[in-house]
Amino acid sequence: MSRPALHAAVLDAVGRAITSGDVPPGTPLTLEAIGAVHGVSRTVAREVMRLLEGLGLVRSKRRVGLVVLGMSEWNVLDPRVIRWRLAGPGRDDQLRTLTELRHAVEPLAAAGAATHATAEARAELLDLAGRMRVLGSHGDLAEFLALDVRMHELLLRSSGNEMFGALADVVAEVLTGRTRLGLMPPAPVPEALDQHEKVARAVADGDPGRAEATMSALVGEVRRTLSSGA
Amino acid sequence: MSRPALHAAVLDAVGRAITSGDVPPGTPLTLEAIGAVHGVSRTVAREVMRLLEGLGLVRSKRRVGLVVLGMSEWNVLDPRVIRWRLAGPGRDDQLRTLTELRHAVEPLAAAGAATHATAEARAELLDLAGRMRVLGSHGDLAEFLALDVRMHELLLRSSGNEMFGALADVVAEVLTGRTRLGLMPPAPVPEALDQHEKVARAVADGDPGRAEATMSALVGEVRRTLSSGA
DNA sequence: CATGGACCATTGGTAGCATCTTTCGCAACA
DNA sequence: TGTTGCGAAAGATGCTACCAATGGTCCATG
Secondary structure (H helix, E strand, O other), X not given: OOOOOHHHHHHHHHHHHHHOOOOOOOOEEOHHHXXXXXXXXXXXXXXXXXXXHHOOOEEEEOOOEEEEOOHHHOOOOOHHHHHHHHHOOXXXXXXXXXXXXXXXXXXXXXXXXXXXXXXXXXXXXXHHHHHHHHHHHXXXXXXXXXXXXXXXXXXXXXXXXXXXHHOHHHHHHHHHHHHHOOOOOOOOOHHXXXXXXXXXXXXXXXXXXXXXXXXXXXHHHHHHHHHHHO | OOOOOHHHXXXXXXXXXXXXXXXXXXXXXXHHHHHHHOOOOHHHHHHHHHHHHHOOXXXXXXXXXXXXXXXXXXXXXXXXXXXXXXXOOOHHXXXXXXXXXXXXXXXXXXXXXXXXXXXXXXXXXXXXXXHHHHHHHHOOHHHHHHHHHHHHHHHHHOOOOHHHHHXXXXXXXXXXXXXXOOOOOOOOOHHXXXXXXXXXXXXXXXXXHHHHXXXXXXXXXXXXXXXXXX
């Protein structure tokens, strides 16, 4: 923590407070108050508020201060907003909607990767799937998560579409959030391992159709588990 | 809107300069320089840079200034970034990737709307489709665009998934950008009108499968036209 | 040639001031 | 009583000036 990272802390605090609903929409905040509460000067409070304005959490109006906006105005796809909301109430709904988004995007991304990925990426995918299987039987959740994140990120970024690639951060947030919230089984289920391996193989083989179908099945499984488990 | 909007102007200028590639990745900017170029104080330059940092366009490093980041770090899903990039070079690629994203998301959103949309939304969808047909024969592009944007926005926001809803801004940017760039036929093709009407009817009837399939066909058509036309 | 330390440019953060817009309250008037 | 208009105040916007921290750069020394 040698870094000042002062507004990072304040940004996090205020962002959490808003997204959790602790400060309801319509509440007017003032820079003075924010600065005082967090023991920080008006300048940094201003910068934080600018950031929050960029995320659609507040809108600054003269004479009245910074008004907290409603959920419909939020930039819900921004990783920061996602992280805050995953830590607050409504995380179940959050996971559901994000998983639906994954279901829309990841199959097409896998298909894209099957035709566009570099040779290195294909090799790394196979390697990752193999290591996931090994780790799966040992049951080290943290390391397994890292591999899982890496694999989905690699797929999305290899899809040949940077829009899909931009969603890698989102998917990473979802996966880590799911683990952090204890929504993962203590040891990965064998089907999940199989499907990850199948996807990796389909991409390595350059078979877009199989990659898409398998990935769709994979995320569909996650979606089913979510809605039944929660 | 006689807003001061001082940093809005500077933000726009610098954002455009970076996304257009005029200032290549790795270039170090200093607050001092930005302030001087745009005739603005260091304070506002700092706030602008904070915003740009939030968009992933720059990373601030001490002693060295603000380093312009590469495209892979950009927040390419942010409407501001999209608008900037649609105005610069590479707009064709931009439209392609965004249309692929639409192809992933909009069918599922339409299916969601078929089960979740309110009665008012269903009625408005039918009304919109009808008016698009009327306008289509008259050939008023601007008004047609407004209806088109409204219809897609309504579908996405009625999908019961706020993540899809958040993409309404993106789709709106794409549609208006496509028209602004003159990539639309002078008069809407009859098939597009048919498909919009079919989607509206499927949603109104509460038939998710038909809504999804029809929307997929619609966006697929757009995608095909794009890749052949450009 | 490597290494360590001093220098200094540039961001991070604070303080205080002037300005401008918008809202609120109060008073005057119909 | 209800409405209009004016003044005051609150709070964002923007500026300048200042100090602290930090991490490249570069030179001197082994």
